Amino acid sequence: xxxxxxxHYAQVESPITRRSPTVRLLVTVVLAVGAAxxxxxxxxxxxxxxxxxxxxxxxxRVRPADFLRRLAVPLAFVGVVSxxxxxxxxxxxxxxxxxxxxxxxGLLRFGSAIGRAAVALGAAxxxxxxxxxxxxxxxxxSLRLPATVTAAxxxxxxxxxxxxxxxxxxxxxxxxxxxxxxxAPRRWLLVGIAATALQRSFDRSERVHHAMLGRGFTGRLPSxxxxxxxxHPRLEVAAALLLVVVILASARL
Amino acid sequence: xxxxxxxxxxxxxxxxxxxxxxxxxAAVLTGLSLRIRHGERVAILGANGAGKSTLLLHLNALLLPxxxxxxxxxxxxxxxxxxxxxxxxxxxxxxxxxxxxxPTLLEDVAFGPLNEGLPPLAAEAAARDQLRSLGLEPxxxxxxxxxxxxxxxxASLATVLVSRPDILVLDEPTAGLDARARRRVVDLLRRRTExxxxxxxxxxxxxxxxxxxxxxxxxxxxxxxxIRRVLDDTALLEANGLL
Numbered sequence: 001x002x003x004x005x006x007x008h009y010a011q012v013e014s015p016i017t018r019r020s021p022t023v024r025l026l027v028t029v030v031l032a033v034g035a036a037x038x039x040x041x042x043x044x045x046x047x048x049x050x051x052x053x054x055x056x057x058x059x060x061r062v063r064p065a066d067f068l069r070r071l072a073v074p075l076a077f078v079g080v081v082s083x084x085x086x087x088x089x090x091x092x093x094x095x096x097x098x099x100x101x102x103x104x105x106g107l108l109r110f111g112s113a114i115g116r117a118a119v120a121l122g123a124a125x126x127x128x129x130x131x132x133x134x135x136x137x138x139x140x141x142s143l144r145l146p147a148t149v150t151a152a153x154x155x156x157x158x159x160x161x162x163x164x165x166x167x168x169x170x171x172x173x174x175x176x177x178x179x180x181x182x183x184a185p186r187r188w189l190l191v192g193i194a195a196t197a198l199q200r201s202f203d204r205s206e207r208v209h210h211a212m213l214g215r216g217f218t219g220r221l222p223s224x225x226x227x228x229x230x231x232h233p234r235l236e237v238a239a240a241l242l243l244v245v246v247i248l249a250s251a252r253l
Numbered sequence: 254x255x256x257x258x259x260x261x262x263x264x265x266x267x268x269x270x271x272x273x274x275x276x277x278x279a280a281v282l283t284g285l286s287l288r289i290r291h292g293e294r295v296a297i298l299g300a301n302g303a304g305k306s307t308l309l310l311h312l313n314a315l316l317l318p319x320x321x322x323x324x325x326x327x328x329x330x331x332x333x334x335x336x337x338x339x340x341x342x343x344x345x346x347x348x349x350x351x352x353x354x355x356p357t358l359l360e361d362v363a364f365g366p367l368n369e370g371l372p373p374l375a376a377e378a379a380a381r382d383q384l385r386s387l388g389l390e391p392x393x394x395x396x397x398x399x400x401x402x403x404x405x406x407x408a409s410l411a412t413v414l415v416s417r418p419d420i421l422v423l424d425e426p427t428a429g430l431d432a433r434a435r436r437r438v439v440d441l442l443r444r445r446t447e448x449x450x451x452x453x454x455x456x457x458x459x460x461x462x463x464x465x466x467x468x469x470x471x472x473x474x475x476x477x478x479x480i481r482r483v484l485d486d487t488a489l490l491e492a493n494g495l496l
Contacts, residue, residue, distance in 0.1 A: 134356050134394065154356040161398040162350055207351040210315045214344045215412065216336065216368030224363045224373050224380075 009062050009129045016060035016126075019236060021135035022142050026237045028127040032120035034244035041108050042251040046115035049247060053122040060130045070125045071118070078117040085109040133157050141223075151221035162204065167197045262327050265291045265420050265448040266312060271321035273307060273472075281307045282318070283472035291419075294449040296459035296480060299469035300494025305424070305452040306347065308469070312422050312450065313344040326419055340369060343413030343447075347424040349405035353397035358389065358408050361397070365416040383415040384408075387441070403434025410441065420448040427458050456495065460484055468493050 010017060016024065031049060038045050057067050091105030128136075137150050170193045266289040273282040281304045289295050297305050310316040312325055314335035323330035326341045346352050355361045362380035363373075371379065384390045387407050397405055406426065413421070426442065427435045439461050442449065453459050459466060459480060466483040468476035470493050476483055483489060490496040 133396075137356065154360075155354060157356055158354055158396065158398075161396070165398075204351065207346060207348070208354050210310065211344075211346055211352045211354065212364075213315055213335075214313045214339055214342075215365035215416070216339055217364075218336070218368065222364070222367035222373075224360050224367065224377055 007128065007130070007132045009060055009066075010132045010135070012061050012130075014060045014130070016056060016130050021131050021139040023236045024127055024131055025136065025139040025143070027240045028123045030237065030240045030244050031123040034248060035116040035119035035123075037248055038112070038116055038251055040112045042112070043115070045247045045251040046112075046119060049119045049244075050115070050122065052243070053119055053126060057122070057126050057129075060126060062126065062129050066129070067122070067125060070129065071122055074121050074125075075114070075118055078121070079114060082110055082113045082117075085113060147223045148221060151223065159201070159205075163197060163201055166200055167193060170196055262324075263290050264288050264324070265293070265326060266450065267322075267324040268308075268311075269322045271311070271318045271323055273311065273316060273319050281472050282311075284321070285469075285473050286321075287467055287474055287477065289448065289450060291448055292446070293465060294463045295451070296463035296466045297450060297452040297469060298454075298456070298459060298466055298483070298493070298495055299452075303469040303493075304472040305469055307472075309344060309422050309424050309450070309452055312420070313342050314338045315344075340416065341418055342420045342422055343416060343418030344422045345409050345413055345424065345426060347428060349402075349409040350397065352409035352412055353405060356396055357394050358384065358397065358400070358411075359393040361408065362411050362415050365412060369416065379415055380411075383411045387411050387414075401434070403430055403437060406430060406434065406438055407441070410438070418447060420450065421445060422450045424452050425454065426451065427453070427455050454495075456484055456490075468495070470494070 031053060035046070035049050038049075054067075057064075086102045086106040086109075087100050089103055089105035089109050091103035093101040094104050094107060095102040131139075137154055140153070141147070141150050174189055174193065266287070268285050268287050271282050271285045272280065274280040285304070285308065297308065299305050307316065311318060311323055311330060314325075314330050314332075317331060325338050328334040328338050328341075330338060353361050355364060359377065359380050362383055363376040366376035366379050367373065381390060381393060384393050387410070389404065389408060389411060392400060392404060392408070397408065400408060410423075410426070421442075423442075427438055430438065435458070439458055442451075442462050449462065451459065451463060463480050466476070466478065466480045467474055468483060468489065475493055476486075476489055487496065
């Protein structure tokens, strides 16, 4: 388990990485919000926004397999939490599974939720694939997000790597002793690993707090640079906004 | 190098009958007394659980004694002097991942100067100078998880050296390093002129860096002598779990 190269495509020269991180962030937000605002069953518009995201991914030279793999997990999560929509919306029964009936209205809601999530998550995947985390933090600060929030995000980012390394070490140690053959023992093993990783994370957080205090921390996280100016990303962002507004308007015609 | 502080005290560190126990834990320091003079280089030796790391945390006012008194750089170790003590004492933790907690190395090294009130530009310049002096400038914008073990160790040293402390307190500075990285760290520390307090299990490193050794067992001093005499005393080393 590793995401050490999540931002691999940030090092690839492309028309996307030539844009400032603030532009990339704002365009991502515009696409995600645009997708969320689409009405139910706006299939051509969902497809158009999806095609735009895929086109941007191609411009960024992100390999389709990488893009789809990164999109699959969060999209599957959305699918699982949205599955109730299939049966909860009243409508004409399309498929009966015992006492549970999938309705046409449920299918519409479920399909729309998945389509809109695919666009929004695709845009987000593209952003994190093509932007270093430090650039993202700079972009957030340029948009006047409070320094405490960006500092906390920075700490969380660093801890995420430590935590995944910790979990990986525990997993490897368990596997090296032939632990967890079969699915039930494997589930218990995962629970044990999670509990141990959590305990170690608490211990580490205490040590890190000591390290911070030792270097003069008094409760306020200082920032090395003042919030950078957002510059003039207006043209690209305005173009994206206009495009999304046109797509939204066409969906309501 | 300071020979004596403003009050004329030649000791950088003084502990008198210090006792400490963690909440709901056994006593870790049990009447510990010792003196370290300004400019001295002292190895703190002892088996696991002897109280070495707990002692080091007291020297930076991160833990306070339950009984007894500690004076560091002429200042009593208590809440009211903690900030000034931490400015004067650079504590490097055993695990560099505890010390490097920000997204880039540059931010980590600038963290101390910023907390001391340096303006951001000056803090960045100081951090870059420090990284350059350790050959880490090319890694300034990298995250700690992209560094090798040796680089991480040097970087964690940089995070305290940048504040120009009077006293360097190091917890196992060579643990987990390969021979080359270990030599780099030892060479760097050999050139330092600050008071050096070094807790280690690595007897070769202790011999290379320190003139004096203090051996701890069960939270108190069991030997305090020139390093050669301590390291040549096989019976003493065995009795204290060092061999």
